[in-house]
């Protein structure tokens with residue numbers, strides 16, 4: 068290992084620290100304004116050959132676990148330089164896979180660990196196939212188009228067929244079986260991609276996450292990664308690299324349940340979390356998530372196509388944005404990156420030159436007001452008013468203990484001495500089902516009615532204003548002027564717990580119009596004078612009445 072360090076003339080620890088501080092400077096100073104962050108990466112890569120081995124921040128963990136295997140020196144070095152995650156939209160077809168391969172190879176200085184999602188909408192198709200117990204058949208076509216031998220996935224296609232027959236016979240699809248079923252999507256996309264890289268002469272090795280140490284809870288369809296994952300994954304990837312270097316192609320989204328040892332999934336969009344977890348495990352200098360948009364945008368482009376990329380975000384902003392419904396990032400994906408302080412770059416695989424979004428621990432907030440607007444639809448809200456007199460202590464404790472007993476998580480909360488309004492989290496599959504199951508909601512209400520008068524309000528939306536809450540007066544003043552103009556009544560507001568988010572609850576039917584008008588007011592300077600008008604659904608400006 069020492070020879071690698073001598074060869075490049077850079078001490079591993081120093082290399083990581085230097086690259087991190089460059090990224091930090093970029094976030095603090097808006098360095099990207101002088102050129103895309105990718106340019107900064109290239110400059111850096113030229114100055115310091117980036118195949119340099121580097122000591123990872125979590126090296127104490129790696130050091131211990133890997134040295135136990137006798138495969139690595141006590142330095143705990145790794146030669147992977149970054150993790151690159153490509154989502155379903157990036158690898159939707161054979162053509163796209165070729166482009167992604169070209170993109171990876173366009174960074175010759177990088178030795179990436181590549182995390183892949185299932186191709187295109189495969190996960191949805193598998194879920195549908197599970198429901199209908201019929202086959203989806205997308206993978207065979209791709210294999211032929213890439214010139215990859217069908218044997219690469221033949222075993223999986225056979226198994227999948229058997230599984231679907233079994234489901235059809237049993238007429239039952241449990242969450243555990245559902246996870247096993249959708250795992251075929253990632254298992255096949257990674258095998259196809261690795262085979263393609265090898266076929267074009269680039270050495271690649273495929274890994275199933277559940278075979279290399281991704282240990283999770285047994286919460287099928289929404290499992291959490293357990294701490295034991297990090298040393299295990301580091302040991303395996305690192306050890307393999309040392310004995311036989313190759314680009315690693317890892318299945319996103321999947322894990323292995325600690326108790327049952329069955330395949331689990333990390334919740335929809337979970338490959339982002341796989342990528343950040345690998346970044347943390349190996350202490351890599353950067354985590355890249357490649358999407359089909361130019362980074363994290365000022366709002367969902369499906370609601371408002373004029374949404375703009377946000378160049379810099381903090382982990383806190385990104386986590387809040389993801390938690391409150393921005394599909395672009397998995398809700399838990401920022402956790403490993405934040406814990407190990409590894410920058411995350413969100414890039415567009417369809418437009419690699421676009422700078423994307425750089426997510427770091429801190430950024431220059433001196434000019435920041437609003438960063439992004441996020442909408443979470445189909446939320447259930449509860450107004451709970453104590454039946455006791457004023458000054459009743461223990462009321463909130465009782466309310467929340469009921470939610471704890473019933474295993475329901477709560478999003479936004481606003482309280483007074485004798486009442487509490489809150490929204491129920493629809494992001495987890497089980498709670499989505501819960502919300503749909505009137506009988507279970509009735510049960511919640513029944514329990515709460517023992518201590519309070521309860522009003523159940525459905526079809527609500529949470530609009531989250533992510534940004535600099537230090538400027539909350541300005542944000543609220545602007546936001547409420549917009550909403551007043553639209554004639555929208557805000558049913559709940561929450562600010563305080565989070566330093567980067569103000570949440571407003573409105574009716575579902577009004578929410579999209581509110582987001583468009585708020586976007587116009589906060590992000591489009593030429594029409595930001597609220598008094599002048601507001602943005603209609605089609606993007607035109609309407610006069611105020």
Ligand SMILES: Nc1ncnc2c1ncn2[C@@H]1O[C@H](COP(=O)(O)OP(=O)(O)O)[C@@H](O)[C@H]1O
Pocket residue numbers: 153154155156157184336357358359360362363364365366367368369393394395396439
């Ligand atoms: N604030 C936002 N910024 C960027 N994209 C968003 C935002 N909100 C919603 N999206 C949607 O998220 C999509 C990207 O996320 P996702 O589909 O999970 O990507 P991938 O499958 O490539 O990982 C975009 O195509 C866009 O439609």
Ligand SMILES: N[C@@H](CC(=O)OP(=O)(O)O)C(=O)O
Pocket residue numbers: 153154155156184185190191252319320334335336337338339
């Ligand atoms: N394929 C899984 C996991 C994933 O992360 O997908 P994507 O990266 O395409 O959002 C899903 O559709 O949820």
